[in-house]
Amino acid sequence: MAAPVTAVSGSDEALRDRLIAEFRRRKNAATTADLVAATGLPVDRVSAELPSISDEYGARLRVTESGEILWSFPEGMKSRLRGFGPGLRRFWKGFRKGFVTVATFFFKAWIAVMLVGYFALFILLALVALLASIAMKTAGRGDSDGDEGGGAIGLFLSGRVIGMIFDIWFYSELFKDPRQRQWEHDRKAQKRREGRPLHKAIFSFVFGEPDPNAGWDETERKTVVAFLQANKGLLTMPEFRALTGLSPLKAESRINRYLSDFKGNPEVSEAGTVLFAFPDLLRRAERSDGTFGQSIPLKQTEVFSANKGKMNSWFAIINLVNIAFGSYFIAGAILPHHVKTVIYRGREVVQAGWDYLYLITSGLAKMFFDLPNPSLALGIGLGVVPVTFGLLFYGIPALRNLRLKRRNEAIKVENLRRFVYPAILDKPIGFRPEGVAPTLEAANPADKGARDRIVTELAAAEGGEPGSDGGWTWTSIVRAKQDVAKARAAVKTGSTELGKTVFDSHDGG
Numbered sequence: 096m097a098a099p100v101t102a103v104s105g106s107d108e109a110l111r112d113r114l115i116a117e118f119r120r121r122k123n124a125a126t127t128a129d130l131v132a133a134t135g136l137p138v139d140r141v142s143a144e145l146p147s148i149s150d151e152y153g154a155r156l157r158v159t160e161s162g163e164i165l166w167s168f169p170e171g172m173k174s175r176l177r178g179f180g181p182g183l184r185r186f187w188k189g190f191r192k193g194f195v196t197v198a199t200f201f202f203k204a205w206i207a208v209m210l211v212g213y214f215a216l217f218i219l220l221a222l223v224a225l226l227a228s229i230a231m232k233t234a235g236r237g238d239s240d241g242d243e244g245g246g247a248i249g250l251f252l253s254g255r256v257i258g259m260i261f262d263i264w265f266y267s268e269l270f271k272d273p274r275q276r277q278w279e280h281d282r283k284a285q286k287r288r289e290g291r292p293l294h295k296a297i298f299s300f301v302f303g304e305p306d307p308n309a310g311w312d313e314t315e316r317k318t319v320v321a322f323l324q325a326n327k328g329l330l331t332m333p334e335f336r337a338l339t340g341l342s343p344l345k346a347e348s349r350i351n352r353y354l355s356d357f358k359g360n361p362e363v364s365e366a367g368t369v370l371f372a373f374p375d376l377l378r379r380a381e382r383s384d385g386t387f388g389q390s391i392p393l394k395q396t397e398v399f400s401a402n403k404g405k406m407n408s409w410f411a412i413i414n415l416v417n418i419a420f421g422s423y424f425i426a427g428a429i430l431p432h433h434v435k436t437v438i439y440r441g442r443e444v445v446q447a448g449w450d451y452l453y454l455i456t457s458g459l460a461k462m463f464f465d466l467p468n469p470s471l472a473l474g475i476g477l478g479v480v481p482v483t484f485g486l487l488f489y490g491i492p493a494l495r496n497l498r499l500k501r502r503n504e505a506i507k508v509e510n511l512r513r514f515v516y517p518a519i520l521d522k523p524i525g526f527r528p529e530g531v532a533p534t535l536e537a538a539n540p541a542d543k544g545a546r547d548r549i550v551t552e553l554a555a556a557e558g559g560e561p562g563s564d565g566g567w568t569w570t571s572i573v574r575a576k577q578d579v580a581k582a583r584a585a586v587k588t589g590s591t592e593l594g595k596t597v598f599d600s601h602d603g604g
Contacts, residue, residue: 110136110144115152124157124167146354155347156361156369164361164369206301207294210488213481214413217420224455299400300407301491303499307395308506314392315339319353323373327586330371331575333557337516338391340509343556364578368571391517393510396503396537399496414488421481427453428474507540508549514538515549523569523576525562 117133118125125133130141148154149166151174157165319338323330336346350371353359359373400407432450456477460469514533519526528550533539550567553559559569 107144110134110140111148114141114144114148118148118152118166118168123169123171124165126163126165128163142360143358146351146359150351150355153348154351164363203294203298206488207297209481209484210297210410210413210417211293213417213420213484216477217417220452220456220459223459224452227455228451296402296406297410299402300410301488301495303495304398304401307397311394316353318392320357320376323376327583328373328377329579329582329586330373331579332369332371333516333520333572333575334579335371336553337513337520340391340513340516342512343553362582364582366574366578368575368578370579370582391513393513393535393537394506396506397499399492399499411489414485417481418485421478421485423478424453424456424473425478425482427457428470428478504540504542507538508542508545510535510538511540511545512549515546516553519550519553519559519567519569520572520576523572525566526569527566529565 113134114130117130121129127138127142127145130145131138134141145166149156152168153170153173154166154168157167315338319330319335322334322338332346332350335341335350336343339346339349341349353373354361354371357373358375359371362370362372364370427450430450432454453473456473457469460466460473464472466472511531511533515528515531518531528546531546550559554561554567554569557569557571559567561567
């Protein structure tokens, strides 16, 4: 026995809940007439609510043999906006956005400090070890000659070498031609203006650039709206797919959002073609054509990094140096040491070996940080940490590069649809896939079979038939073009004119 018909009045929320319950009772499919009969409300009120419900619950429109539109929900009545799951996803999205913004700032600084800081520290330790080596070698020669001042002489000579390098630089700058100095100054200033901060350049190497298609939803909406305004507010599904480049399944889902956001309504022609009408978009003051000659925008492919010149190569080299030094300190903390010493002024002086730098660093740690056995601290602080960071510094860009190739391939396939679909729409009888060969790199996927798969995918949705000569025939698209042309011709443009102003809020009267 059928459930009793109950009229619904009051808020739109109550009406929505009743309509959703009716869809569920009818196994997720119903016509407008079914819903009107179940609620007892006027057709206009039910019809006005259906687009937003179809968008929220992912409806797919079907046309029956009698010409009625059947609103069906093959995934069930699962809201993408309400309930615990969608609410949790919205909370997580907001929290993640804020967290990522804050964490990104500190992460950029941390990466720059780790890469440049460890590199500078390792180079400094190497220079200290070099100077100590010079001093101790001089001290050894002084002992053999009976010169007790050899160590001081070694340090003096090392200081003179550094001083000589400074003097050469200082006097070359002091006596440089003023015009040369000004040219170099201007050149450096220009490089600073053209370049980017170090932390941003490092972050670009590791995590890439911002998404060039971040505002694509707005671009797509403007494209569709401009087309509607230039074509009497009417749209067919083949035209919608050609404008958006969406696959048949995604296009059926996306059109619901447009119906909801722009107060559109699906209509059925006498021949059974679904037409999407958006009359409210025609009531505008600006009458110019915004379609740019019916051109369709394309998505941009992503780049690995926007750093200029050999900057990324230098980052990779610096990171390799850090890994080499870090590995050295790990070995120094683990492997045994065979220390060879000489006696100088009653003290043991370490002689050079493979572990010389490690022993010097260990001595400095004992001296400045009062660590009796700094092996663990050196092994972790100067070994494990920089090596781990270095491997991540290489690994993250490597994984990102693989993902980047997949994303760009998907973008190219989507862009290719924006060439294939309009070509089919333009010539639905005798269409040949090989005739679509875009020269743009952004529409040329590496997979050469992508074009044929796009054609067969659309054929499954629109009933395309392959011919013996390799051509395709799309009778449904031919019918859709004829029906929408007839419907557009019937639209009176005068009805969408704004006319003269009959009230002006700035009029003091």
